[in-house]
Amino acid sequence: MPIHSISYRPWDGHRVSRWTRWLTICSTGIVRSSKSQWLRRLLFAAFIPLLFTGIPFFLFEQSVRDPNMWQAFSGFVRTIPQNHVLHHAVGNVPHHPTPEQFEAIRHQVWSFLTLTFLRYPQAFLMVIIVGIVAPPLISQDLRTRAYLIYFARPISRMEYIAGKVGVVSFFLFLISALPALCLYVAAVMLSPSVEVVLTTWDLPIRILIGSAWMIVPTTLVALAFSSLTLESRYAGFAWFAIWIIGHVTYSTLVAIPAYEASRRHEEFLPGWRLLTSPYQVLGTVQSYIFGFTHELDVVIPAFLLLITVSLASLAILFRRVSAPMRV
């Protein structure tokens, strides 16, 4: 057949594995989402906190060689919010700590700094990035009837949902787990010996598990919102609303008890009130994964709440994704 023929030509080439279909949906979704300039700017901004969090790592590791750095590090620790754990650990160390004393607190310091990185700047960015990426993913398919393109192919609902989850998860991985892992690698490189890996090897695993517990529920909830409407702005509004309402509710519930506890010079534990805020729930779970929270009466309900919300969102997704086919 001539090469310039523009008539129809049959095709009988080799097909790739059917397990790649969800990856096709995922990669195409990533390409489409990446066309947003705002998203690209935010992804760039997601790495700026990395530099800020890198400073205490640098100061801590340099303190081993230069005792003056220890004072700088102690001063920096005081600027970190919710720093009582780290403050306690650092406070027990003398002004000129020995390498053994460094070794004793290194794991705790690294864990806390990493958790702080995930808990504050990255969690805030996570809310914004999910709010940009997730709402159009399914609602736009429903509005433009693109679901017909997907489901006219041998695509199952599971593959479709997996592909969409993959899109959001990719961006969340990019702003949470990846910078945190970079931070860990940087910390190892700043430390006096590579042998610190032997005592901190679990941190990358904790980073991955902690990120997964953040990524999966948030992604499923955001996609469930997206599947419930043809207008992605409504899904975006609902997404931001649950964070704002949750935060306001939590703040309102803890304000008075916290004030009264402070007057009595007692430590205030929010207890069940944490469950009213998605941000606090995720924080509690991550804090447990990094080994800083041990109150199981709060941790277990937090885990259960995340599992329940994820399963409910998944059920909504399965129901809604097949809905256009039923009519």
Added chain:
Amino acid sequence: MKNIPADRWLFDRVSIGATAPTGDARVIELRSIVKTYRGFQALHDITVDFPPGVTGLLGPNGAGKSTLIKILLGLLRASSGDGTVLGKPIWHQSKQIRQLVGYMPEDDCYLPSLSGVECVQFAARLSCLPATEALRRAHEILDFCGAGQERYRTVETYSTGMRQKLKFAQALVHDPALLVLDEPTSGLDPDERDAMLNRIRILANSHGKSIVICTHILPDVQQVSDFVVILAAGRVAVAKSLAELARPALPALEIRTLGPPETLQAALRTHAVESQVNPLGVLVVQGDSPTCVQTIWRAAAEHDVLIRSLVPARNSMEAIFLEAVQSASQPN
């Protein structure tokens, strides 16, 4: 009966009923398919076979065409009944069926922010073509569909006609054995419509594709279809080859003349041949025997009438469709 065309007298009553075509090869076989939506029965005992070639699936709005297509693709489960598509049982092997079938939906569907060629490549990749090969194939199919440089524009900027081409390319890109085309010529200008029908014929005749065309544009069906299935009120009203349907029960000849047909009509009357002029100005003579034809030529020669065409009369698709729909809507 309402809405009977003025030239209704030309057409003998077409036989109504789901008659399975003869022959061994069947692309689609459906047996007693019933589909009920919360008490509403959309399909009633659909039993029909689709032979290879081009099949026109016709029916008024709400006849159950879309439901039937969704059942064929395994997107909907029939309430009862079974069937096969390309030898694979529907529902149980729906993924395998969708791998072998190309579906062009009627609805305007697209992935915003992607270019035309990216959309077709995406469709190919969903059918498991490797990424690079999918891109090459996408360009090849867009060439076949007559898409030029506009393939590099985002699909939101496309005209209706271009979107039709895009959907057609997406349905075809993985080289399916069976194409299900829902309103393929809707929104196309006459040139593009002809080109689209030509592509359909090429695929059927030169590449052995089986094609189901679901449309309201009856001349399209008449132009390209070999077999016609008419659904009405969720039932199969007609399932016959087009040749069989187009043939009137009583043979007749259609004559077009230069000048008024009444001159030839009067001339034929002198030869004891009765004829009638239909509203389109065509003279229709009952019978098609060689003697009758000779008589017509002789009468024309005697009265200096120039005959532009003399062809056997055929039932029109419109009449067949109306007859089928009206018969189906009448209570038994």
